[in-house]
Amino acid sequence: IQTMKPNFIDEITSRGFFHQCTDLNKLNSLIKTNSIKAYIGFDCTASSLHVGSLLQIMCLRLLQKHGHQPIVLLGGGTTLIGDPSGKDATRKILDEKSIENNIKKIKEIFEKLLDFSNKKTEPIFVNNAEWLKKLNYIEFLRDIGKHFTINKMLSFDSVKLRLEREQSLSYMEFNYMILQAYDFFKLNEKNNCILQIGGSDQWGNIVNGVELIRKLSQKEAFGLTTPLITLSSGAKMGKTESGAIWLDEKLLSPYEYWQFWRNTNDEDVNRFLKYFTEIEIKDLEETIKDEKNINNLKILLANEATKILHGEKNSKEAEKTAKETFEGSGIGKNLPEILLKKKQITNGMQILDLLVNDKIFKSKSEARRAINEKGIKINDQVVDDEKKIISSSDFNDDILKISHGKKRHFLVKIY
Numbered sequence: 001i002q003t004m005k006p007n008f009i010d011e012i013t014s015r016g017f018f019h020q021c022t023d024l025n026k027l028n029s030l031i032k033t034n035s036i037k038a039y040i041g042f043d044c045t046a047s048s049l050h051v052g053s054l055l056q057i058m059c060l061r062l063l064q065k066h067g068h069q070p071i072v073l074l075g076g077g078t079t080l081i082g083d084p085s086g087k088d089a090t091r092k093i094l095d096e097k098s099i100e101n102n103i104k105k106i107k108e109i110f111e112k113l114l115d116f117s118n119k120k121t122e123p124i125f126v127n128n129a130e131w132l133k134k135l136n137y138i139e140f141l142r143d144i145g146k147h148f149t150i151n152k153m154l155s156f157d158s159v160k161l162r163l164e165r166e167q168s169l170s171y172m173e174f175n176y177m178i179l180q181a182y183d184f185f186k187l188n189e190k191n192n193c194i195l196q197i198g199g200s201d202q203w204g205n206i207v208n209g210v211e212l213i214r215k216l217s218q219k220e221a222f223g224l225t226t227p228l229i230t231l232s233s234g235a236k237m238g239k240t241e242s243g244a245i246w247l248d249e250k251l252l253s254p255y256e257y258w259q260f261w262r263n264t265n266d267e268d269v270n271r272f273l274k275y276f277t278e279i280e281i282k283d284l285e286e287t288i289k290d291e292k293n294i295n296n297l298k299i300l301l302a303n304e305a306t307k308i309l310h311g312e313k314n315s316k317e318a319e320k321t322a323k324e325t326f327e328g329s330g331i332g333k334n335l336p337e338i339l340l341k342k343k344q345i346t347n348g349m350q351i352l353d354l355l356v357n358d359k360i361f362k363s364k365s366e367a368r369r370a371i372n373e374k375g376i377k378i379n380d381q382v383v384d385d386e387k388k389i390i391s392s393s394d395f396n397d398d399i400l401k402i403s404h405g406k407k408r409h410f411l412v413k414i415y
C-alpha cells in the first residue's frame with residue numbers, strides 16, 4: 001500500500017482534533033504505510049444523533065479520506081445499560097424495540113455522512129448486542145472480569161467524579177467500562193480493528209480496551225481521544241435554548257441547522273471552521289487571515305457544515321432564505337413552520353397561545369417576557385401588547401411570520 005501523505009494523524013492534529021493517544025509514535029508509523037480499521041462507538045438513546053457527535057463523525061470521514069476503514073459501533077447492547085461518563089444520574093432505560101428503531105434511524109444519518117463508494121474504506125456497521133446479549137455471566141466474570149481491579153476502576157473520571165459529587169452510581173453502570181473494553185476486544189478479534197477513537201471523557205474506557213486486548217490476545221491496539229468541545233460561553237456543544245441540534249432533518253430542518261452555525265459565537269468561528277468543514281487547512285488559514293468580516297466566516301461555516309449533512313442544494317437554499325429574511329422584509333420560504341387549522345384562527349387566537357409552541361417558547365411567562373422586552377415581531381412589526389389577538393387579517397395568503405429577536409424566525413401557516 002502506498003504511503004499516504006499527509007496522514008490521518010497529521011490532519012487531525014492540524015485541525016485541533018487530537019487530544020491524547022496510547023502510543024502516538026507507533027500508531028503514526030503504522031498508519032503511514034498501512035490501511036487500518038478504527039472504530040467509534042455511538043449510543044442509541046435517541047432516534048437521531050445531534051451536533052455533539054459531529055466531531056467524531058468528522059473523524060470517521062477523515063479516516064476514509066486517508067484510506068482507512070471506519071467501523072461504526074452502534075451500541076444496541078451497551079445502550080441497555082448506559083454510559084456513566086459525564087452523566088450526573090442514571091439515565092432512562094430503553095426497551096430493545098426502541099433501541100432497534102433508534103439504530104435504524106441513526107444508520108440513515110451515517111448513510112448521508114460517510115462514503116460508500118470504495119470497497120476498501122466503506123464503513124462497517126456493527127451492533128454490540130450481537131455478542132453482549134449472549135454473554136454467560138459466570139464465564140464473563142471468570143474470563144474477562146479477572147483482568148479488572150476495582151482500585152483501578154474507581155480511579156477513572158467517569159466513576160470518580162460521580163462518587164465525589166455523592167451521586168449514586170448503579171452497579172449496572174459501573175460495569176459499562178468492562179463492556180466497552182470487551183467491545184474493543186471483540187472488534188479486534190472479529191474485524192482486526194486496532195484503533196478506538198472517542199471523546200476525552202472516554203480515555204479510561206479506551207485504555208481498558210487496549211489493555212484487555214494485550215492481556216487476552218497478546219496483540220497491540222491503540223486508543224486516541226479528541227477534545228471535548230465546549231462553546232466559548234461554557235455551554236456543551238449540541239444543546240441550545242430551543243433544544244438539541246439534531247442531525248435528522250425530520251427533527252431539525254436544513255434551514256434551522258444552517259442558522260445554528262450562522263449564529264456561532266465570534267470566539268468559536270475559527271475553531272469550528274477547522275472542525276466542521278472540509279476546506280483544506282492551508283486554504284482555511286489564509287481565508288481566516290484575509291477575511292476581516294467575521295460574519296462572512298460564519299456564513300462560510302454555515303454553508304460548508306450544512307453542505308456536508310444536507311447537501312449543496314439545501315445549503316444554498318438556507319443561505320437564500322436567511323438573506324431574504326434578514327436583509328429584506330421578505331419571507332424566506334424555508335423557515336421552520338408552525339401549522340394551524342383554520343378553525344383555530346376563525347374566532348381569534350391569543351398571541352401567548354400561539355407563542356407557546358414547542359418550536360418557540362416552552363411557557364407563557366417566557367413568551368410574556370419576550371413581548372415586554374420588545375423581542376417579538378409579527379410580520380416585521382413589534383408586538384407591544386401581550387393580550388393581542390391574532391386573527392385571519394394578520395395572515396397574508398394564509399402565512400404569517402413570527403420573529404423572536406434577530407435570529408429566530410418562523411412561518412405560521414393555515415391549512
